[in-house]
Amino acid sequence: MQQEYNPAEIEASAQQLWEEKKTFRAVEDSTREKYYCLAMFPYPSGQLHMGHVRNYTIGDVISRYQRMQGKNVLQPMGWDAFGLPAENAAIKNKVPPAAWTYDNIDYMRDQLKRLGLGYDWDRELATCTPQYYRWEQWLFTRLFKKGLVYKKTSAVNWCPVDETVLANEQVIDGCCWRCDSQVEKREIPQWFMKITDYAEQLLDDLDQLDGWPEQVRTMQANWIGRSEGLQIQFGISDSDDVLDVYTTRPDTLMGVSYLAVAAEHPLALKAAESNLELQTFIDECRMMETSEEAMETAEKKGVATGLTAIHPVTGEVVPVWAANFVLMGYGTGAVMSVPAHDQRDYEFAKKYDLAINQVIEPTDDADCDLDKAAFTDKGRLVNSQQFDGLTSAESFGAIANFLVEKDKGEKQVNYRLRDWGISRQRYWGTPIPIINCPDCGAVPVPEADLPVQLPEEVIVDGSGSPIKSMPEFYECACPECGKDSIRETDTFDTFFESSWYYARFTCPDNEEAMLDERADHWLPVDQYIGGIEHAVLHLLYARFFHKLMRDEGLVSGDEPFKNLLTQGMVLKDGIKMSKSKGNTVDPQALIDQYGADTARLFTMFAAPPEQSLEWSDKAVEGSSRFLKRLWKTVQDHVELGDVVSLDAESLNDDLKGLRRQTYQTLTKVSDDIGRRHTFNTAIAAIMELMNAVSKVKDTSEQARAVIQEALETTILMLSPITPHISHELWKVLGHDEAIVSVAWPEIDESALVQEKVELMVQVNGKLRSKISVAADTAKDAIEALALEDEHVQKFTEGKEIRKVIVVPGRLINIVVAG
RNA sequence: GCCGGGGUGGCGGAACUGGUAGACGCGCCGGAUUCAAAAUCCGGUUUCUUCGGAAGUGUCGGUUCGAUUCCGACCCUCGGUACCA
Numbered sequence: 001m002q003q004e005y006n007p008a009e010i011e012a013s014a015q016q017l018w019e020e021k022k023t024f025r026a027v028e029d030s031t032r033e034k035y036y037c038l039a040m041f042p043y044p045s046g047q048l049h050m051g052h053v054r055n056y057t058i059g060d061v062i063s064r065y066q067r068m069q070g071k072n073v074l075q076p077m078g079w080d081a082f083g084l085p086a087e088n089a090a091i092k093n094k095v096p097p098a099a100w101t102y103d104n105i106d107y108m109r110d111q112l113k114r115l116g117l118g119y120d121w122d123r124e125l126a127t128c129t130p131q132y133y134r135w136e137q138w139l140f141t142r143l144f145k146k147g148l149v150y151k152k153t154s155a156v157n158w159c160p161v162d163e164t165v166l167a168n169e170q171v172i173d174g175c176c177w178r179c180d181s182q183v184e185k186r187e188i189p190q191w192f193m194k195i196t197d198y199a200e201q202l203l204d205d206l207d208q209l210d211g212w213p214e215q216v217r218t219m220q221a222n223w224i225g226r227s228e229g230l231q232i233q234f235g236i237s238d239s240d241d242v243l244d245v246y247t248t249r250p251d252t253l254m255g256v257s258y259l260a261v262a263a264e265h266p267l268a269l270k271a272a273e274s275n276l277e278l279q280t281f282i283d284e285c286r287m288m289e290t291s292e293e294a295m296e297t298a299e300k301k302g303v304a305t306g307l308t309a310i311h312p313v314t315g316e317v318v319p320v321w322a323a324n325f326v327l328m329g330y331g332t333g334a335v336m337s338v339p340a341h342d343q344r345d346y347e348f349a350k351k352y353d354l355a356i357n358q359v360i361e362p363t364d365d366a367d368c369d370l371d372k373a374a375f376t377d378k379g380r381l382v383n384s385q386q387f388d389g390l391t392s393a394e395s396f397g398a399i400a401n402f403l404v405e406k407d408k409g410e411k412q413v414n415y416r417l418r419d420w421g422i423s424r425q426r427y428w429g430t431p432i433p434i435i436n437c438p439d440c441g442a443v444p445v446p447e448a449d450l451p452v453q454l455p456e457e458v459i460v461d462g463s464g465s466p467i468k469s470m471p472e473f474y475e476c477a478c479p480e481c482g483k484d485s486i487r488e489t490d491t492f493d494t495f496f497e498s499s500w501y502y503a504r505f506t507c508p509d510n511e512e513a514m515l516d517e518r519a520d521h522w523l524p525v526d527q528y529i530g531g532i533e534h535a536v537l538h539l540l541y542a543r544f545f546h547k548l549m550r551d552e553g554l555v556s557g558d559e560p561f562k563n564l565l566t567q568g569m570v571l572k573d574g575i576k577m578s579k580s581k582g583n584t585v586d587p588q589a590l591i592d593q594y595g596a597d598t599a600r601l602f603t604m605f606a607a608p609p610e611q612s613l614e615w616s617d618k619a620v621e622g623s624s625r626f627l628k629r630l631w632k633t634v635q636d637h638v639e640l641g642d643v644v645s646l647d648a649e650s651l652n653d654d655l656k657g658l659r660r661q662t663y664q665t666l667t668k669v670s671d672d673i674g675r676r677h678t679f680n681t682a683i684a685a686i687m688e689l690m691n692a693v694s695k696v697k698d699t700s701e702q703a704r705a706v707i708q709e710a711l712e713t714t715i716l717m718l719s720p721i722t723p724h725i726s727h728e729l730w731k732v733l734g735h736d737e738a739i740v741s742v743a744w745p746e747i748d749e750s751a752l753v754q755e756k757v758e759l760m761v762q763v764n765g766k767l768r769s770k771i772s773v774a775a776d777t778a779k780d781a782i783e784a785l786a787l788e789d790e791h792v793q794k795f796t797e798g799k800e801i802r803k804v805i806v807v808p809g810r811l812i813n814i815v816v817a818g
Numbered sequence: 819g820c821c822g823g824g825g826u827g828g829c830g831g832a833a834c835u836g837g838u839a840g841a842c843g844c845g846c847c848g849g850a851u852u853c854a855a856a857a858u859c860c861g862g863u864u865u866c867u868u869c870g871g872a873a874g875u876g877u878c879g880g881u882u883c884g885a886u887u888c889c890g891a892c893c894c895u896c897g898g899u900a901c902c903a
Contacts, residue, residue, distance in 0.1 A: 043903050084902065156901075167901040215822055219898075222821050292899045296819040325819095344819090417900090424901065494903070533897060535822075540900095568823090569897070576897075605843070606830060612823090612896070619830065622843045629858095671834090681832070684842035691842090760838045765884040767838055794870095805883055811837055815883045 005631035007595025011724040015116055023740055024118040026074035028521050035071035036522045037063040038502055040530030040538075041078045044104035044126075045085055048111045049577055049584040050570040050615055051531065054603045057721075058567060058679070059529050060117045061604065064720035065673050066526075067118075068744035074522055076505040077112065077119040079105050081128035082429045082494045084167060090428075090460035097428040098456035101128060111588060115596045116723050125508045127497035132504065133430040134451030135514035136496055141433055141444035142552060148194045151442060154329065154421055155290050158186035164464050165425040168291045178462065185286050187264075190423035191432060191490070195544050199224055199415040201558075202543055211563030213610070216535045223536045225416025230400055232336065232409040234259060234309040236267070237317055243267065243309055244332040246414055250399045251392040252338040254384035255359035257349065259309050259320045260302065260335050262328040267320065271305040278303050278322060285324050300325050300348050312408040313399075314385070323348065329418060339374065346374035359383050360392065420541065422493045427458065427465035429491025437478035437485040446479050452487070465489060498538055499545035502528070502560055515554045528561040532568060532610075533576075539564070565677055568612035577615065585615055597722035598624040604679040604721055626687060627725055630718075633694055634711055634729045637704070646705040648751065655706045656751075658692060662710045663751040665689045669717045670744070679721065686717055708733070716745050760811035761786045763795040771812075779806050786812040 018024065028034075039059035042052055056077075063075040079101075086097035093100065105126060112119070125132055143149050157166040159176040165186075170177045195202075203224045206217045229248035236243060243259060261268050263285035272279040281303040288295060302323035309320050325344065326335055339349030339356040349356050360379045362368050368375040378392035387395050403409030423432065431452040433445035445452055455473055458466040467473045468489045478485040503515055506522040530538075539561075546560040570577045577584050590599045602623040607613040651659065665685045672682035693710050696703060712733055719726035719739050730739035754775055759782065761769040769791035773782060783804050786792060792814065799816040806812050 080903070165901075169902045219822050293819075421900075493901070498903080532823075533903080536898065537900065538903080571896080608831085614830070616830070619844050626843085676834070681842080684832075687842055762884075770838080803883060807837055813837080813883055
């Protein structure tokens with residue numbers, strides 16, 4: 001008697017078996033090729049959302065496929081557990097962030113298990129545990145001693161009413177998200193990591209990452225933004241002050257008509273003491289948001305400082321302006337402005353009636369009308385005294401030499417990349433292991449005193465981090481002189497934790513060291529999978545951390561992630577599904593109604609992994625229907641009794657055709673899963689094979705043998721995607737060994753041999769006919785056959801045949817006149 | 819603003835190296851089954867059409883025997899933009 005397809009039952013039993021046998025436990029084994037597959041770990045927000053389902057299913061499909069290829073697969077899972085949402089939930093629900101987080105982890109772990117994901121749960125870690133974060137505190141103190149960490153003041157968003165620092169996300173249209181008051185910029189001392197020391201390596205090593213998408217490498221290269229230019233000194237009139245500016249266009253130096261400094265620039269602040277208009281402007285700039293987007297899209301404004309500067313070549317005097325588009329944190333906080341050859345300077349000059357001096361003319365027929373717009377191309381220098389006639393490229397060296405000789409400038413490589421500000425004025429994060437001594441200054445916490453443990457029993461009410469008002473936390477003695485000191489109460493940016501977790505998964509149980517020799521066994525990660533939204537920040541910080549750890553002797557490779565798959569976002573109503581936008585779909589209902597296999601099949605089938613996937617509750621039915629049909633097809637087949645062994649030679653054309661399709665499908669699916677990661681087309685091909693199987697009405701012994709082969713191949717091909725139903729049907733087909741230990745099937749080349757091929761016949765590029773020819777037909781014969789074809793002749797009759805193009809195995813295009 | 823994607827039937831998508839545009843699935847339409855419905859099964863489904871064909875992959879233009887694919891300009895949309903993760 002046939003059994004009904006009951007996902008809940010077969011999924012629970014397969015999962016129980018995997019758990020009991022510890023099927024997915026990864027043990028170091030030097031006799032087998034290792035494969036480390038990692039999907040970006042989740043923030044424990046409460047429930048899984050569809051983005052997680054997609055991310056982790058992709059990882060699981062790849063892991064299970066590689067396992068079937070005979071690799072020793074490591075696939076771990078953990079929790080990126082520190083962060084802002086826990087504090088928000090704490091305020092709202094009056095629960096300590098730790099308790100809320102641990103509850104969420106318990107719930108979400110269970111959800112992951114119910115998806116049938118093949119993780120080595122023995123390696124699970126959560127970044128909010130001292131066992132984890134102690135090691136990044138340790139590394140931080142090492143880097144402190146190496147001089148890779150420093151403190152400087154930097155701007156944060158400040159809500160004057162709530163008296164708290166706001167994340168960019170908490171600033172809505174320049175106002176506080178909670179009290180709606182106008183947000184201010186405030187300069188406070190913060191810790192920085194010298195990622196710029198590694199800028200060159202981070203850029204150069206992108207070349208090693210040929211397993212990364214080109215777009216991600218491009219984005220990182222642009223983010224690092226290496227440029228070659230000149231740092232040029234302008235003297236300030238009637239003063240000993242100098243103003244350094246950096247430019248990538250020294251060829252336009254002779255066209256400088258003003259200099260612009262940031263509103264917070266020391267020169268501007270000094271000038272404002274006796275200039276009320278300037279002071280008002282500076283105060284106004286203080287109301288701006290700190291995000292790059294806000295600054296770049298804001299209306300460009302400025303005020304003359306009243307100061308003038310001396311041009312280093314001509315000695316002419318140019319005005320110095322304070323402008324809101326010059327960023328204090330970038331370069332020197334000052335720029336030279338050449339309105340004739342920079343569009344932003346041009347608009348600013350038009351607005352404030354500043355001079356526009358042309359010094360570059362086009363060398364080709366490019367448009368150059370300075371009444372309409374700046375001319376920003378490179379060209380030939382004019383109105384540039386001794387540099388006239390040089391091209392932009394030639395003038396670079398000439399102007400550099402001139403300035404170097406006069407001690408007024410030098411060549412400089414600059415990076416757009418800024419040092420990484422890692423201080424957060426928040427509670428739910430890793431305490432920065434520093435003690436501030438009134439005599440010794442900032443002193444790192446000695447190794448023996450680590451970890452600096454974050455108190456977990458706290459009340460968070462939105463009025464700032466609770467540890468900032470806990471003397472029992474911050475009162476301490478200086479490790480060097482013993483004097484009463486204050487412990488740092490800021491915490492690390494949560495990107496700190498996520499920058500090295502991939503390495504800790506190799507040895508999460510080590511209580512003596514951050515990493516051990518197992519790191520070099522498993523690293524680099526062979527396949528990393530995560531959202532495209534992490535293309536720059538997380539992936540750049542993790543690459544940076546890897547190099548830091550390498551230079552500490554903790555790992556030996558240069559790069560953490562060999563291959564990268566950036567999955568597209570799961571959208572709902574056209575926008576990113578996210579907790580903060582409140583448009584998440586709980587996949588639990590999906591699993592409850594259809595089972596994990598349907599959820600997995602649907603998410604893999606709905607779109608290729610790198611594209612965004614628009615969620616639709618309705619479209620799941622088809623995947624469920626397919627699995628039901630597969631179930632029934634196998635059951636019907638098995639009910640007909642035992643199957644004899646296959647005699648491939650004796651088959652008729654139809655059965656040979658089905659065998660060919662079986663192995664064509666296997667070829668395609670192997671390539672789609674193993675190389676292209678286009679699971680959607682792999683599934684489509686499997687569906688086509690199933691459609692072909694169900695069309696076979698032949699119940700002869702050999703037909704049943706061919707069907708058995710097709711079904712076994714289908715189930716093996718599906719097993720990485722829908723592991724539970726595959727597990728069950730493999731048994732139904734008569735196998736004792738669990739499918740999870742069965743190898744990926746081999747391709748039978750002899751089944752692929754094709755005697756006839758169908759060729760398209762075009763006339764002037766339009767499809768007019770199809771001809772079927774033997775696979776080895778010569779080109780001339782094909783051409784003749786095509787020209788004889790009656791459908792073709794209708795379009796060639798009485799016309800001159802100019803050319804015939806034959807693309808072997810594909811098509812013939814006959815080009816006729818008229 | 820800047821950097822990087824994407825735009826193909828009613829919908830999700832396929833076409834991998836410039837060579838059959840619309841695989842596979844959803845939805846819809848028709849039929850079978852049923853007392854009836856659900857489920858299931860079979861067939862159809864880009865648009866227009868004088869049934870010969872013609873048009874068609876965001877828009878406009880270019881290269882080519884041939885363009886969804888390559889080049890140029892533009893429009894729309896999504897992600898990132900350094901304190902959301």
